[in-house]
Amino acid sequence: MTPMIDVVFQLLIYFLVTMKPEDVTTHLEVLRPSPESRQQRSEVPPNLVKIQIFADGYTINDKALGIDGLSDVLQKLANLDKTQTILIMASSLSQHERLVAVLDRCAEVGLNNLSVISTN
């Protein structure tokens, strides 16, 4: 019995040392125009908030802001209505990190109607 316990200990130690802790991941969901609704897209949603992402900054409804300023504005918007559509326009050269940062800030304040569009 005792030698076996020794072996078990060795195995335990081996697994503890080799184990690499996993990062906790999150999935940020976005809305994309579904193929059926593409025809009806000409109608403009009533209160549209437009966030543009560039390689060197952000604008919200054409006003330039930093990521923290953006957070404050989003917080105010979320206090009014959490279901309003936020249109996120990412430019070609912006890093993916920036898009994820914006999606993260939207998730933080509870906005969940996020449309992602690509621009040049």
Next chain:
Amino acid sequence: MTPMIDVVFQMIIFFVCTIDLDKKKFDERIKLSMAPHGKAVEKKDPRTMIVDVNAKGQIGIAQAYMDAGTFEVMLRNAVSRYGQTMPVLIRGDARTRHRDIRRVLDICSRVGLWKIKFAAIKDKAQPVEN
């Protein structure tokens, strides 16, 4: 007593092996962006198509990198099997330019997929001291 320990061993070995298999599906070199406020993943649709986009902008599925044409064919096949409600999870590297993510989004739109998610890291695991 001893037969039970044997069974427990078999189970431990089984779980260790299967956990490892699950991890090999992703490209570990992709550095995901941080999103500390995102919701933790609770349940995942088993049909989810996981697409890697590395820092160079290459598109890959399960560690195999391919060109956009091949990727579109693969997606079309998957759509014909699972339907257009199949979710797509994009694991984009933080440094990837949006135009490379856009290629994936455009192909998804073309084949009629609209459930798009972006993977990010909620909590970074504490590095083990070695």
